[in-house]
Structures are given as C-alpha cells and as structure tokens.
Amino acid sequence: MSALFLLIxxxxxxxxxxxxxxxxxxxxxxxxxxxxxxxxxxxxxxxxNKEEQKP
Amino acid sequence: xxxxxxxxxxxKDSLTCYHCGEPCKEETIAAHEKSFCCAGCKxxxxxxxxxxxxxxYQLNETPGSTLTKKASTARYDFLxxxxxxxxxxxFTDGTTTNITLFIPQIHCSSCLWLLEHFYKLxxxxxxxxxxxxxREVNFIFxxxxxxxxxxxxxxxxxxxxxxxxxxxxxNKKKPLSNRKVYYKLGVAFFCFGNIMLLSFPEYFGLSDVFxxxxxxxxxxxxxxxxxxxxxxADTDFFKSAWAGIRQGRLNMDFPISLGIIVMxxxxxYEILSGTGAGYMDTFAGLIFFxxxxxxxxxxxxxxxxxxxxYKSYFPVSITVIENGNETTRAVSDIKPGARILVRxxxxxPADAVLLKGEGNIDYSFVTGENIPVAKxxxxxxxxxxxxxxxxxxxxxxxxxxxxxxTQLWNESTLKQQDASEINSVVxxxxxxxxxxxxxxxxxxxxxxxxxxxxxxxxxxxxxxxxITCPCALALSYPFTLGNAIRILGNQKFxxxxxxxxxxxxxxxxxxxDKTGTITVAGAADVNYIGTPLSQNQINSIxxxxxxxxxxxxxxxxxxxxxxERIKIYDFAEIPGKGLGATIDGxxxxxxxxxxTCNENKIHNGIEDNATKVFIAAGDEKxxxxxxRNNYRPGLAETITQLSxxxxxxxLSGDNDSERNNLELxxxxxxxxxxxxxxxDKLNFIANxxxxxxxxxxxxxxxxxxxxxRQSNAGIAVSDNINNFSPACDGILDANAFxxxxxxxKFSSTSMxxxxxxxxxxxxxxCIGIWFAVHGNLSPLFAAxxxxxxxxxxxxxxxxxxxxxxxxxxxxx
Numbered sequence: 006m007s008a009l010f011l012l013i014x015x016x017x018x019x020x021x022x023x024x025x026x027x028x029x030x031x032x033x034x035x036x037x038x039x040x041x042x043x044x045x046x047x048x049x050x051x052x053x054n055k056e057e058q059k060p
Numbered sequence: 061x062x063x064x065x066x067x068x069x070x071x072k073d074s075l076t077c078y079h080c081g082e083p084c085k086e087e088t089i090a091a092h093e094k095s096f097c098c099a100g101c102k103x104x105x106x107x108x109x110x111x112x113x114x115x116x117y118q119l120n121e122t123p124g125s126t127l128t129k130k131a132s133t134a135r136y137d138f139l140x141x142x143x144x145x146x147x148x149x150x151f152t153d154g155t156t157t158n159i160t161l162f163i164p165q166i167h168c169s170s171c172l173w174l175l176e177h178f179y180k181l182x183x184x185x186x187x188x189x190x191x192x193x194x195r196e197v198n199f200i201f202x203x204x205x206x207x208x209x210x211x212x213x214x215x216x217x218x219x220x221x222x223x224x225x226x227x228x229x230x231n232k233k234k235p236l237s238n239r240k241v242y243y244k245l246g247v248a249f250f251c252f253g254n255i256m257l258l259s260f261p262e263y264f265g266l267s268d269v270f271x272x273x274x275x276x277x278x279x280x281x282x283x284x285x286x287x288x289x290x291x292x293a294d295t296d297f298f299k300s301a302w303a304g305i306r307q308g309r310l311n312m313d314f315p316i317s318l319g320i321i322v323m324x325x326x327x328x329y330e331i332l333s334g335t336g337a338g339y340m341d342t343f344a345g346l347i348f349f350x351x352x353x354x355x356x357x358x359x360x361x362x363x364x365x366x367x368x369x370y371k372s373y374f375p376v377s378i379t380v381i382e383n384g385n386e387t388t389r390a391v392s393d394i395k396p397g398a399r400i401l402v403r404x405x406x407x408x409p410a411d412a413v414l415l416k417g418e419g420n421i422d423y424s425f426v427t428g429e430n431i432p433v434a435k436x437x438x439x440x441x442x443x444x445x446x447x448x449x450x451x452x453x454x455x456x457x458x459x460x461x462x463x464x465x466t467q468l469w470n471e472s473t474l475k476q477q478d479a480s481e482i483n484s485v486v487x488x489x490x491x492x493x494x495x496x497x498x499x500x501x502x503x504x505x506x507x508x509x510x511x512x513x514x515x516x517x518x519x520x521x522x523x524x525x526x527i528t529c530p531c532a533l534a535l536s537y538p539f540t541l542g543n544a545i546r547i548l549g550n551q552k553f554x555x556x557x558x559x560x561x562x563x564x565x566x567x568x569x570x571x572x573d574k575t576g577t578i579t580v581a582g583a584a585d586v587n588y589i590g591t592p593l594s595q596n597q598i599n600s601i602x603x604x605x606x607x608x609x610x611x612x613x614x615x616x617x618x619x620x621x622x623x624e625r626i627k628i629y630d631f632a633e634i635p636g637k638g639l640g641a642t643i644d645g646x647x648x649x650x651x652x653x654x655x656t657c658n659e660n661k662i663h664n665g666i667e668d669n670a671t672k673v674f675i676a677a678g679d680e681k682x683x684x685x686x687x688r689n690n691y692r693p694g695l696a697e698t699i700t701q702l703s704x705x706x707x708x709x710x711l712s713g714d715n716d717s718e719r720n721n722l723e724l725x726x727x728x729x730x731x732x733x734x735x736x737x738x739x740d741k742l743n744f745i746a747n748x749x750x751x752x753x754x755x756x757x758x759x760x761x762x763x764x765x766x767x768x769r770q771s772n773a774g775i776a777v778s779d780n781i782n783n784f785s786p787a788c789d790g791i792l793d794a795n796a797f798x799x800x801x802x803x804x805k806f807s808s809t810s811m812x813x814x815x816x817x818x819x820x821x822x823x824x825x826c827i828g829i830w831f832a833v834h835g836n837l838s839p840l841f842a843a844x845x846x847x848x849x850x851x852x853x854x855x856x857x858x859x860x861x862x863x864x865x866x867x868x869x870x871x872x
Contacts, residue, residue, distance in 0.1 A: 009274070010277070013258075013277075013281070016254075016257075017254065017281075020250060020253070020254055021250075023250070024246060024247070024250040027246045027250075028243060028246060031239055031242045031243060031246070032239075036239070036242050037191070037239075038191045038192070038193065038194070040192050040193045041172065041190055041191055041192040041193070044169050044172055044192060045172065045176070045190075047169070048119065048169060048172070048173045048176075
C-alpha cells in the first residue's frame with residue numbers, strides 16, 4: 006500500500022508541472038492574441054517563388 | 061519563358077486594379093502586364109516586386125487598399141522629435157527599440173504576411189509581429205540602421221499608414237488584458253482537479269479502521285491544495301462583495317463570499333478535528349466555475365474600441381509657424397495665438413481663424429456630413445474639421461482642451477453616472493436572495509437549538525449557507541448574455557459589455573440622428589433640374605467631374621458613369637467653388653452658383669437648402685444637379701416595426717429641407733427636430749430621461765457623442781466598423797440597420813431566459829435547503845448538486861439563447 010503514497014506524490018508533481026507550463030504560457034503572452042497565430046501558421050515562405058515561375 | 065496574359069477587352073467597368081481590386085474608373089495604368097487604378101497602387105506593386113514580396117498577391121486576390129482616396133503625403137516629421145518618440149515607444153536601450161503601431165488597414169492574411177516580412181523592405185527592422193484582431197504591429201528595430209520616421213514613411217508608402225493620435229501620447233500604458241483571470245483560472249482548475257481526485261476514495265467509503273492513514277492524508281492534502289484557491293483565486297469575489305457593502309448594497313458576490321467563508325471554515329474545522337472530510341472539492345469547483353463565467357462575460361471585441369474620445373481622432377503634432385519658420389509641435393502644446401499650417405487631409409486640432417488660403421473643411425468626423433464647407437479668410441473654423449485641398453494657415457483661438465468640441469465632450473463625461481450596476485437585475489435578485497437565505501439559515505439553526513440539539517443547529521446553519529452559495533444563480537447572467545453578445549456580434553451588432561443587453565431590453569424610446577445614421581454617408585440621390593442636357597454636354601460634365609477628388613465630383617461622376625470620357629484642356633479646380641475646363645472650345649464650369657454665375661437660379665422653391673452643383677457651358681446656363689440624402693435601404697419598414705412599440709424621435713443638425721421626405725417615414729405628426737446643436741441633442745435626451753423614459757440613441761458622428769453618452773444605450777451606426785466611432789455602448793454595422801427591431805426583441809427574450817434560469821437554480825437551492833435544514837448535508841451530496849446545477853444552467857442558457865436567436869431570425 007505504501008506505493009500509493011509514492012504514486013500520489015508523483016501525480017501531484019506531474020500536475021504541478023502542467024500548472025507551471027500553463028502559467029509560463031500566459032506569461033509569455035500566448036493568450037494575448039488567440040487569433041493571429043492561426044493565420045500565421047498557414048503562411049508559407051516558399052510558395053512565392055514557385056508561383057512566380059509558373060508558365 | 062513567359063507567356064503573356066490573354067489580351068483583356070478594354071472596358072473601364074470590367075478592369076480592376078491588380079493591387080486593390082477597385083474598378084479602374086478614372087484612369088488605367090497598364091504596367092508589368094497588370095492593370096492598376098492609380099500610380100500609388102502601381103508603386104506599391106513595384107516596391108514589393110523589387111523585394112521579391114509578390115507572395116502578397118498570391119495569398120489573396122487584390123489584397124491592397126486603394127491609395128486614390130487617401131492622402132499619400134502624410135508627414136512623419138514629428139517622429140524625429142525626441143519628446144514625442146519617447147512617449148510612443150514601449151522600450152529602448154539606445155540601439156534596439158520596441159514599438160507597437162496601430163495600423164487600421166490590416167484586413168487579410170496578405171497584410172499579415174507582408175507586415176511580418178517587413179525586414180525585407182527595411183533591413184534595420186529585426187522583427188515585426190502582427191496582432192491581427194487589435195490591428196497592431198510590434199516592431200523591433202535597430203536605431204543605428206533605421207528610424208521610426210523611416211519605418212512610418214515606408215509603411216505609408218505601401219498603403220499601411222500607421223495611425224498616431226493624441227491618445228497614443230497620453231495613455232501609452234495599456235492594461236495587460238486579462239492575464240490575471242487566466243492565472244486564477246489555471247490555479248483554480250489545478251486545485252479543483254486534484255482535490256476531486258483525492259476526494260473520490262471518501263465518496264466510495266473508506267474504512268475507519270484499516271484506511272485511517274489514507275483518510276487523514278487525503279484530507280490534509282485537500283487542505284493544502286485548497287489554500288491557493290482561498291488565498292489567490294477567489295479574492296476578486298471578496299473584493300467585489302466588500303466594495304458592494306461599502307456602497308450599501310448587497311451584490312451577488314456577497315452571498316457567494318458568505319458561502320465560501322462558511323464552507324471553508326466548516327471544512328477546516330472538520331478536517332482539523334478529524335470529524336469529517338469537509339467540502340473542499342465543492343469549494344474549489346465552485347470557484348473554478350465562477351471564474352469561467354467571469355472569463356466568458358469579459359470576452360470582448362478587442363478590435364473595436366468603445367471608449368474613444370476626441371483624443372483618438374486628433375493628430376499627435378501639427379506644423380507651427382514661429383518667426384517665419386515651420387516647426388513641428390505636439391498638439392497639446394499649442395497656445396492661443398499660435399499660427400498653424402494645415403495641409404490637405406489634415407485635421408484641425410483647435411478652434412481657429414483662417415488667415416491664408418482657401419478653406420474647404422470636411423466636418424465628417426464631427427457631423428457625419430462629408431460634403432466640405434467652403435471658408436474664406438477671417439472665418440472661424442472649429443476643431444474637428446479636415447482640410448480638403450490646398451494648405452491653409454490658421455491662427456489658434458483656444459487651446460486644444462478648450463475647443464468647442466472637446467468642451468462638449470468633457471461636459472457630457474461629467475454627467476455620465478455609473479448607473480449601470482445599480483439598476484442591474486442581478487443586484488435586485490441578490491439582495492432579496494441574501495436576506496431570505498440568511499433568514500432560513502438562522503431559523504433552521506435556532507429550531508435545532510431550541511430542540512436541544514446544539515451541534516445539529518450549527519450544522520444546519522452552516523449547511524444552508526453552503527448549499528445556497530449561488531454559483532448557478534451567479535452564472536445565469538454571464539452565460540446568457542455572454543452568448544447573446546456573441547450572437548449579436550455575428551449579426552454585426554457589437555456591444556461594449558453584457559449590461560448593454562439588459563439596457564436594450566428596457567428601451568421604450570428611440571432617438572435617431574439623421575445624417576449618416578438613417579442616411580447613407582457619402583451617397584446621395586442626384587437629380588438634374590433645368591433644360592435637358594445634350595449627350596455632348598453630359599460627356600463634358602462627366603469628364604470634368606472625374607478629374608476631381610471632391611466628394612461631390614465623385615458622386616456626380618458616379619451618377620453619370622454611362623457617359624463617355626473625352627479630352628479636356630486647361631483644367632482648373634478652385635477649392636470651395638468648383639471645376640472648370642475647356643472642352644471642344646467651350647469653357648465648362650461646374651460648382652457653386654456664384655462660380656458659375658447662376659445666382660438667379662438660387663431662389664426657386666422648396667429645395668432651397670439642398671446641396672446643388674450648377675453648370676455653365678460657355679454662356680449657356682442649362683441648370684443644376686441637386687443632391688438629396690440617400691436613406692438606408694429598408695428604413696421605412698424598420699421605422700414602422702419600431703413605432704409599434706417604441707416612441708420615436710428624430711434629431712438633425714441640418715435645416716428642415718428634408719422634412720417632407722422624412723414625413724414619409726416618421727409620419728406627419730412625427731417627433732422631428734431640426735437645427736439641433738450637439739448640446740441640444742444631449743439636453744433633449746436628458747429631458748426624455750427626466751420623464752422616466754429609457755432612451756436609445758442611434759448616432760454616428762462626434763456631434764452625437766454627448767447624446768450617445770447621455771442616453772441609456774448609445775449605439776453608433778457605422779458604414780465601416782473599423783473606422784473611428786464616438787464613445788458608445790455599441791457599434792452597429794450599417795448593413796444590419798434593418799435588424800434593429802429583431803435586436804431589441806432578442807434582448808428582451810435574453811432577459812426572460814435569465815429569469816427562467818434564476819427559477820431553475822432556485823429550485824436546486826430549495827432541494828439543497830431541504831436537506832440542509834435537517835442537518836444531513838453530506839459532502840458527497842454537495843459535490844454532486846453543485847456541478848449538476850451549474851451544468852444545467854450553462855446548458856439551459858446557452859441552448860435557449862441560441863434557439864431565441866433562431867426565432868428572431870438572427871442566424872446566418
């Protein structure tokens with residue numbers, strides 16, 4: 006049964022890790038702009054040249 | 061090898077600009093196998109092509125914004141002024157500078173792409189990051205390699221002119237949106253989840269003998285995990301409740317705080333004394349759900365601003381003539397007596413007298429009327445107008461903060477009371493609710509004590525307060541109205557906050573502004589009065605009008621667009637008067653009566669005050685074009701629907717030349733008031749309010765600003781919601797004008813939904829109280845009924861407001 010104490014400890018540490026990750030993401034400003042990244046990720050640097058060379 | 065594009069048929073109506081997509085009406089520049097509507101658009105294309113940035117045109121078709129109507133000569137000299145610069149930039153270490161610029165033109169993914177590749181255009185820029193919804197770009201650049209002025213000038217050149225206003229200088233520090241809510245939500249969710257997990261064994265039953273050590277461990281871990289919630293996540297509720305008490309009212313946060321405190325104290329006692337497991341799971345869950353509701357309610361339209369005052373309209377700096385030299389000064393530093401230069405498309409920041417030049421002032425910011433007014437030297441010009449045409453020199457009469465416009469502003473701000481919260485239905489309900497709950501709790505406690513069961517009495521007293529902690533009740537309002545505000549937003553009706561819906565539901569009187577609100581700004585019905593014109597004359601007038609950027613010329617050219625364009629010679633444009641040119645040997649003139657020597661035609665009937673453009677062809681004076689306001693489509697229907705239930709009024713700053721037309725909409729005995737100054741409008745609304753009427757004001761320009769603020773719900777009608785609109789409670793896209801009756805009905809339905817969901821959550825409370833007064837409220841029961849009631853309310857409010865939207869035809 007003592008394994009239970011260990012597991013509870015580990016689960017709390019893992020959960021705390023996620024909490025810290027969340028706080029970090031807010032602090033980095035990831036929630037300041039929830040729209041632009043969704044557009045930005047679709048933009049590709051490469052298409053420019055390919056399109057230009059089309060006959 | 062390149063294959064050339066198929067030859068296009070040269071038809072001026074079908075050709076559109078490769079850059080901006082506007083039809084090439086006035087001239088077509090063919091270059092690089094593409095067509096452009098103006099030299100500006102072509103220049104942008106060339107700049108982008110040179111830097112291999114033509115991806116811009118691949119992402120979206122015709123992504124650019126037209127450069128023909130805007131002044132491409134904006135000057136950014138003031139950005140070299142250290143004092144101004146210091147106020148604009150957010151951070152600098154001498155070499156690397158960080159600044160956020162507001163660029164209203166951002167509208168598509170091409171804009172985003174181009175602006176984030178700005179380093180290709182200016183190598184001094186290290187990084188540029190776009191915030192699409194706020195229309196802001198954050199630039200990080202090297203001071204040694206480039207300057208703020210260079211960046212601004214280049215941005216302006218490619219059609220993304222940054223907007224600088226007096227407002228930028230005064231409130232540079234913007235609050236860090238709602239980061240705190242996110243932190244609190246994160247902490248509450250973390251604690252709630254873990255406490256819930258650690259509470260499960262208790263629900264399934266732990267044996268007192270064999271598993272005592274686990275029970276203690278779980279209880280103490282729960283206690284530990286609940287501390288961040290108590291000390292950090294829930295502090296806003298206590299603050300709000302305390303603020304309410306100090307103002308002498310019991311708001312919804314009071315019973316919540318009371319419930320939280322009692323719940324926590326009892327849990328603490330049970331855990332420390334080893335008599336029970338406490339209600340830590342219910343406590344953390346409650347806080348988490350209520351913080352979610354708060355986030356839901358606070359979600360607002362970042363790209364729209366409802367708090368603009370005159371400062372956001374005004375420029376940062378102005379050219380001043382001192383000892384014969386032109387220098388740039390911050391607008392706020394201008395003193396009476398200063399001589400200022402105002403160029404084409406520049407705003408006049410202070411009341412002044414015209415000294416030199418032909419004034420042609422566009423007051424569309426102030427009045428919504430965009431046909432410029434001619435001013436002669438010696439005339440007084442009020443702040444807020446925009447010069448169209450040649451540069452003028454002015455002598456300032458008052459400081460910026462003392463001008464007629466800004467005074468009106470300050471006056472109305474003073475009158476504005478924060479009546480919103482006091483009248484809210486939430487406060488009324490929570491007051492009664494709190495009193496009733498405390499009464500029941502005391503009664504239940506006393507009843508047990510008089511039955512000589514002291515522990516049970518205390519138990520019942522605290523249990524009542526715990527179970528009635530009005531989580532579901534408190535969530536009804538934010539979730540119903542939060543959803544409603546989204547539904548209205550999808551229909552292009554943007555509200556400042558959820559309380560506006562409550563105010564809209566109570567509206568019984570509607571006041572309309574005329575120009576720009578019920579009429580379409582910039583469009584007009586054109587009619588010709590006089591002897592019929594020959595086709596040749598029509599062609600000549602059309603060709604003449606296309607050469608001018610004056611709003612009336614544009615409307616006229618658009619009206620005559622079927623005509624053919626012919627060659628004109630000796631073109632002359634006299635600001636404030638008219639246009640002239642020689643065509644086929646005949647001198648044509650169009651413009652004011654005095655310019656075209658048409659004075660004898662002025663006095664002839666009812667339309668005396670309407671805007672007219674007179675025509676002279678050589679010695680002939682055939683007649684004039686008359687410009688009437690163009691009413692919004694569906695206006696008659698909208699007015700009829702509204703007049704069934706509301707009292708309607710019309711206020712107009714104009715003369716009553718349109719009275720006959722307006723009577724068609726508002727009826728012969730309609731409440732129409734003409735020649736209203738901004739202050740008159742404000743007082744008119746105040747008078748209605750004194751008669752206990754709930755007034756909604758629909759306006760557009762700065763001249764309605766006072767009235768909009770004074771009214772219970774001030775709605776700005778705008779043809780382009782991204783343009784500046786005066787401070788208001790909501791912004792209505794002009795295309796959605798005819799939906800106003802539906803919006804109002806939907807608002808009242810939303811309030812009814814709130815009443816129903818109050819009833820549902822009170823039913824849950826009654827069940828809870830039944831168990832609580834008997835003293836047998838188990839932690840498990842509390843842990844079930846609290847989330848259950850919350851989920852019921854969230855589902856009910858969201859679903860029913862969506863159904864209501866469908867019922868009122870507010871779906872896409």
